[in-house]
Amino acid sequence: MAFLTSSGINFKDVVVNPANLKCSSLPMFSLRNQYSVNFHLSWLGFIVAFLSWFAFAPLIPDVIKEDLQLTSTQVRNSNVVSLCATLIVRFIVGSLVDRFGPRKVMAGLLICGAIPSGLAGTAHTANGLYIVRFFIGILGGTFVACQAWTTAFFDKNVVGTANALAGGWGNAGGGITFIIMIALYNSLISDGLAPHVAWRAAFVIVPVPCLLTVAAATLIWGTDHPAGRWSDRHKAIAHGIRVAGQLPVSLENEDDSTKKDDSSDIQVTVSPVQVESELDYAVNEPVTWALAVKIITRPLTWLPALAYLSAFGYELAMDANLANVLFSLYESPTFGQTQAGYIASIFGLLNIIARPLGGYFGDLLYKKFGVPGKKYLLIILGVMQGLLSIGLGLYIDSNQHPSLTIVIVFLVLTGIVCDAANGANFSLVPHCNPCSNGFMSGIVGGVGNFGGIMFAMIFRFQPMPFGRAFWISGIISVGINLLITIIRVPSV
Numbered sequence: 001m002a003f004l005t006s007s008g009i010n011f012k013d014v015v016v017n018p019a020n021l022k023c024s025s026l027p028m029f030s031l032r033n034q035y036s037v038n039f040h041l042s043w044l045g046f047i048v049a050f051l052s053w054f055a056f057a058p059l060i061p062d063v064i065k066e067d068l069q070l071t072s073t074q075v076r077n078s079n080v081v082s083l084c085a086t087l088i089v090r091f092i093v094g095s096l097v098d099r100f101g102p103r104k105v106m107a108g109l110l111i112c113g114a115i116p117s118g119l120a121g122t123a124h125t126a127n128g129l130y131i132v133r134f135f136i137g138i139l140g141g142t143f144v145a146c147q148a149w150t151t152a153f154f155d156k157n158v159v160g161t162a163n164a165l166a167g168g169w170g171n172a173g174g175g176i177t178f179i180i181m182i183a184l185y186n187s188l189i190s191d192g193l194a195p196h197v198a199w200r201a202a203f204v205i206v207p208v209p210c211l212l213t214v215a216a217a218t219l220i221w222g223t224d225h226p227a228g229r230w231s232d233r234h235k236a237i238a239h240g241i242r243v244a245g246q247l248p249v250s251l252e253n254e255d256d257s258t259k260k261d262d263s264s265d266i267q268v269t270v271s272p273v274q275v276e277s278e279l280d281y282a283v284n285e286p287v288t289w290a291l292a293v294k295i296i297t298r299p300l301t302w303l304p305a306l307a308y309l310s311a312f313g314y315e316l317a318m319d320a321n322l323a324n325v326l327f328s329l330y331e332s333p334t335f336g337q338t339q340a341g342y343i344a345s346i347f348g349l350l351n352i353i354a355r356p357l358g359g360y361f362g363d364l365l366y367k368k369f370g371v372p373g374k375k376y377l378l379i380i381l382g383v384m385q386g387l388l389s390i391g392l393g394l395y396i397d398s399n400q401h402p403s404l405t406i407v408i409v410f411l412v413l414t415g416i417v418c419d420a421a422n423g424a425n426f427s428l429v430p431h432c433n434p435c436s437n438g439f440m441s442g443i444v445g446g447v448g449n450f451g452g453i454m455f456a457m458i459f460r461f462q463p464m465p466f467g468r469a470f471w472i473s474g475i476i477s478v479g480i481n482l483l484i485t486i487i488r489v490p491s492v
Contacts, residue, residue, distance in 0.1 A: 009158050009363065020281065021226035022155040026162055034223050035153050038103070041214075041222045043166040045106045046146040048214045049139035050173025050348075051180065052117040052207035053082070056133060057320055058178040058344070059185060059202075061327045062337035063195045064129075072324075074126045076460040079320040080453055081130045085137025087449040093141040094148075094442015095287045101230030102149035102438070103222040106142055110215035113139035117207045121200030139211075144445045146170055148438045151430045152225055152233075152284070157363060160374065160427025164359020167426055168351040168419065174319045175348025180206060182341045233283050278490070282434035295439060300432050303487040304425050305447040307378050310477040311385060311421040313451015317473070318347050318418075320452070321459040322411075329396075329466050330404060343408060350415040351422075358423025366427070371489045374428040379481050381421035386477030388414040393471030402467075431490060 010025035014033050017024050023035040030036050056064065060075055070078075089109075096105050116135035123129045147163050154162040181202055188198035224230035285291070295301055323344035327337060358381065365373030392410040396402045425444070433440045454476075459469045 009161055009360070016226075017155045020155070023153060023226075024155040024157055026154065026158050026165075028165070034226070038153050038222055039150060039162060039166060041218050042102070042106070042146045042149040043169040044214050045110060045218060046142045046166065046170025047173035047176070048207075048210040049110065049113060049142040050170070050177050051210050052113060052120075052136050052203070053086075053139040054174050054177045054319060054348075055117075055120070055181050055203060055207055056082075056129075058181050058323055058341035059199050059337070061324045061340065063185070063199050067196050067199065068123065068125065068129060070126055070129070072463070073460070074129075075324065076321070076456070076463075078126070078129050078133050080456050080460060082133040082137045083140075083316060083320070083449055083452045083456060085134045086140025087446050087453060089138050089141035090144050090442050090446035090449055092442070093144040094439040094445070095292075097145055097148045097438030097441070098284045098436060099286045101224040101233075102145040102152060103218060103224050104230075106145035106149065107215045107218040107222075109138060109142050109145065110211045110218070113142075114208050114211040114215070117203055117211060120203040140449065141445075143167070143170070144438065144441045147426050147429070147441045147445070148284075151437050151441075156430065157367070159430050160359040160362040160366065160424070161356065162359070163426040163430070164362070164423030165356045168353070168355025168359075168423055171315075171351035171355060171419070171422070172349055174315075174351070175345040178323070178341045178345035178348065182338055186338065278431075278434050282437070284438055285435050287436060287439045291436060292439065295433050295436055296443070298433065299487045300489065301440065301443060303375065303484050303489065304378070304429050304432060305444045306480050306484050307382055308422065308425050308444045308448035309451030309454070310382055310480040311418050311425065311451075312445075312448035313453075313455050314385065314389070314473055314477060315347070315415075315418050315422065316449065316452030317455030317459060318415075319344070320456060321469075322347060325459070325466055325469075326407075329402070343404075343411075346408070347411060347415040350412065351419045354416045354419035355423035358420035358425075359427045360423075361420075362424045362427030370492045371428070371431050372491070374424060374431070375489045378421060378424040378428055379485055381417050381424055382481035383478050385414060385417045385421055386474040386479075386481065388417060389474030389477060390471045391474075393467035393469070393474060396467030396470065397465045398467075428489070 011029065012027060013025055014023060014027050014035060015025040016022070027033060027036050028039055031040070056078070060078070064070070065075055093105060093109070113136060116132055120132050120136065123132045146166050150162045150166045151159055184202045184206060185198050188201055189195065193201065225233045227233055227235045323340045326343055327340040362374045362377055365377055388410060392407070392414060395406065395410065429440060429444055430437060455473050458472050462468045462472060
C-alpha cells in the first residue's frame with residue numbers, strides 16, 4: 001500500500017491529491033492557500049465558542065452563586081442544562097453540515113450563539129440562569145462544523161493531525177476562558193464596578209464581539225470545499241477518478257511521482273492519483289431517514305462514539321466542575337475563586353499540545369498498521385485516563401488533607417491522556433461512514449456531550465466525599481474502552 005511508504009508530515013508545502021483535491025500536507029504556517037485559511041478559521045470558530053459556552057464556569061463558584069443566591073445543587077444543575085443543549089444541537093448540526101457545508105453552519109452557529117451571550121446578564125434567578133445557559137449551549141455545536149471542515153480539506157494521511165490540531169486548539173478555549181474571564185472580572189472590580197455588574201459586563205465585553213468577528217471572517221474568507229462551493233463537491237471526485245456504482249474501477253497514474261504548479265508564488269505539488277480506501281472518493285451526502293438508520297445501527301459508528309463519551313464527556317465534566325471542587329476542597333483566605341479557576345484552566349489548556357499529539361500519533365500508526373492502529377491507540381489512552389482518574393479519586397478520599405501539588409500532578413497526567421484520546425478519536429472518525437462525515441461527527445460529538453452530562457450527574461449526585469466522583473468516572477471509562485475492543489474497523 002502506497003500510503004505506508006510516506007513518513008512524517010509536510011508542514012510547509014501544499015500537496016494536493018488529485019483524486020479528491022484534498023491536501024496531503026498540512027501547510028498551516030501560510031495563509032496564502034485555501035487549505036491553511038480554512039484550517040485556521042475552523043479552530044478559531046471553535047475556540048471563540050468557548051469564550052461564551054464556558055464563561056460561567058470560572059465565575060459561578062463564588063460571584064455568580066452569591067449574586068443569584070444559588071445553592072450548590074442549582075450550580076451543578078446549570079452545568080447539566082448547558083450540556084443538554086449542546087447534546088441536542090450536535091446531532092442536528094451533523095445533518096446540516098452534510099447538506100449545507102461546514103463553513104455556513106459554523107458562521108450560523110456563532111451568530112446565533114452571540115444573541116444569548118449578550119443576554120447573559122439578564123439572568124437574576126436560577127431559572128433565568130438555566131435558560132441563558134441552555135441557549136448559549138448552542139455554541140457547543142461548533143465542534144462538529146470544525147471537525148467536518150478540516151476533514152473536507154485534508155487527506156487521509158494527515159486528517160488525524162489536522163482534526164486534532166483544530167480540535168485541540170479550539171478546545172483550549174476551555175482553559176483560556178477561565179483565564180480571560182477571571183482576569184477581566186478582577187479588572188472590572190478594581191476599576192470600581194460592583195460584582196453584581198462586573199460579571200454581567202464581562203460577557204458583553206469579550207464573548208459577543210469575538211463571536212461576531214470570527215463569524216464575519218468565516219463568511220468573507222472561508223471556502224466550502226476544495227472544489228469551491230459546497231454544491232460542487234462531487235466535481236472533485238469526478239475530476240480525479242472514474243467510478244462505476246460506488247467503487248473506483250480505473251486510475252490514471254503518472255510515471256513521475258509528482259507534478260508541480262509554479263504558475264503562482266505558491267508552490268502546489270500534485271501527487272499521483274492513488275485510491276486505497278473509501279476516504280479517497282467519499283463525498284458528504286445529505287442525510288435521509290434510511291441512511292441515518294443504517295449509520296446508527298452500524299457497530300463501527302459506536303466505536304468512536306462510546307470512546308468519545310468516556311474521554312470528551314469526562315473532559316466536559318472536569319471543565320464544568322473542577323473549579324468548584326477545588327474551591328470547596330481548599331477554600332481558605334489564601335485560596336479562593338481566582339486560584340481555583342486558574343488551576344482548573346490547566347485541564348483545558350493541555351489541549352493545545354496533548355490533543356494534537358493524539359491525532360499525530362494516530363496518523364503515524366496509520367502508516368504502519370492502517371486503521372486498527374488508530375483504534376488501539378484510542379483504546380489504550382482511554383483505559384489510561386480511567387486508571388488515572390481512579391487514582392486521583394482514591395488519593396483524595398484516603399487523605400484528610402490531600403496535597404494540592406499531588407492533585408495537580410494527577411490532573412495534568414489525566415488531562416494529557418484524556419486530551420490525547422480525543423485527538424486520536426477524530427483521527428479515527430473520518431474512516432467511519434466517510435460519505436456522511438458531518439452526520440458521523442455529529443453523532444460522536446453528541447454522544448461525547450451525553451458523556452459530559454453523565455459524568456456531570458455523577459458530580460451532581462456524588463459530591464461528597466470529593467474523590468468519589470473521580471473514581472466512579474474512572475471505572476466507567478475503563479469499562480467502556482475495554483468493551484469497544486470487540487468492534488472491528490476497516491483495514492485502511
